[in-house]
Amino acid sequence: MKIGIGIPNQVRDVKAAVIPAWAVAAERAGFSAVSTVGRLAYPGVLDTVALAAAAGATSTIGLFSNVMLAPVWPGALFAKEIAGIDGVSGGRLTLGIGVGQRPDDFLAEGFGPGDRGRRMDRDLETYRSVWAGEPIGGGTSPGVPAGTRQVPLLFGAGSPRALRRMAEHGEGYVAPSLPAAMIGDTFDAARAAWREAGRDGEPRLVAIAYVALGDPGRGLANVADYYAGSGPFTDLAVSGVRTTPGQVKDVVQAFADLGAEELFLNPTTDDLDEISRVAEIVF
Template sequence: MKIGIGLPNQVRHVRPTVIPEWARQAEQAGFSSLGTVGRIAYPGVMDTVALAAAAGATSTIGLLSTVLIAPPWPATLLAKEAAGIDGVSGGRLTLGIGLGGRHDDFVVDGLGPRGLGKRLDSDVQVYRDVWRGEPIGGGTNPGVPAGTREIPLLFGGMVPASFERVARSGEGYIGASMPAGMNKPAFDAVRAAWSDAGREGSPRLVAIAYYAFGDIDQGRANIHDYYMGMGKELADMVAAGVSGGPDAIKETVESFAAIGADELILNPSLDDLSQVAQLAATVL
């Protein structure tokens, strides 16, 4: 199982200048990917911006959104944005996307929190049309340079429609910010949907988990704050699941390896740069 690290882009009031150096240190340490956690109505750095900054600061490490909330975006704009990040990184982006669950993230007129599944399916086709160089905006010009590739797509979500979307339109699946045992049924369902759809090989299964060194209580408080928009019960559960310190983090890694995750992204709960080296010393 590969081990990646998240950028601290959605730690409340993150210091944005930390992000490029965090990315550089993560690449030097040998992590497989840099991930982002994304929402709009929160005082962090937009995942597309964080990924672009990471792309410019690195040259080999993978880039992965885990997950970007796609339906609030006009599809053509997100497709062009993602193509730009992928292009400047030299083809290192994987776009992990989900529906979103908090109404305040839907800030664009006409793109409210209704009919999200159907809208995402339609948006995926728009993304691919843009990446293939088809004209946009009713004119004759494509929106991306020649040679733009189709960016690999992963999908999040905990319902059967999400698993079927992976099998129909994606390269894999991103689990929820929950313990391995709670993600196992979803991983199994994605594998079954993949097989039922007649897809060759296996879906890429990515897990995510939060960690903290040092001020573990503050790390848990940050994660609780981030998830409160989805209710106290969920916020309590995710915050309690933050792996605090080396032993807990090692146990988390082992638990996700045991359910067959291909990659685990360990997301920070603090924006202290020392978190990168401490995690590398623990898990790499």
């Protein structure tokens, strides 16, 4: 199982200037990829900005969105933005997307939460069209440079509709940020949807676990703050934060046992030293 590390783009009041240095340190430490967490109505740094900063500062480490709220964007605009980030990185981006659920994250007029699932189904075709270099905006010109690739897609959420979407359009599934003991059934559901869609092999399965090693109290508070208002999910997310080396080792083993291909250890503060603390445990 590969081990990636999150970028602290959604730590409350993150010092945005830390993001390029964070990506460079993660690359040097040997993590497989850096990832973002997505919300709009929160005092953090937008996923696309964080990923672009990481792309420009690094040369080999993978980039991943974990997960980005795609329906809050107009489809063609989102596709062009993602193509640019992937191009800057030299083709290192994997796009994890979901429909979102918080009404306050849907900021663009005409792109509210009510029909977000239908919009995603429609926009998936738009993404492919834009990335293929087809004309956009009713004109005759493509919106992306020649040679733009089809960016790999993974999907979050666990509803039957979301899992069908994953199996029909994606390369795999991103589990929610819950304790490992609660993820086995969601991985099984993703595998079942994959088989039902007639796909060969197995879906790529990606997991998330929060860590708070340098300042556990602050880290736990930050996770509770980020997920505030999410009902029972808030307490579950906080309970899954790993605060000791032994707990980090245990969660790595637990997700490996579940068949995850990659585990992202998400930071809960923007302390750069957290990268070396995690690396010393997992490598």
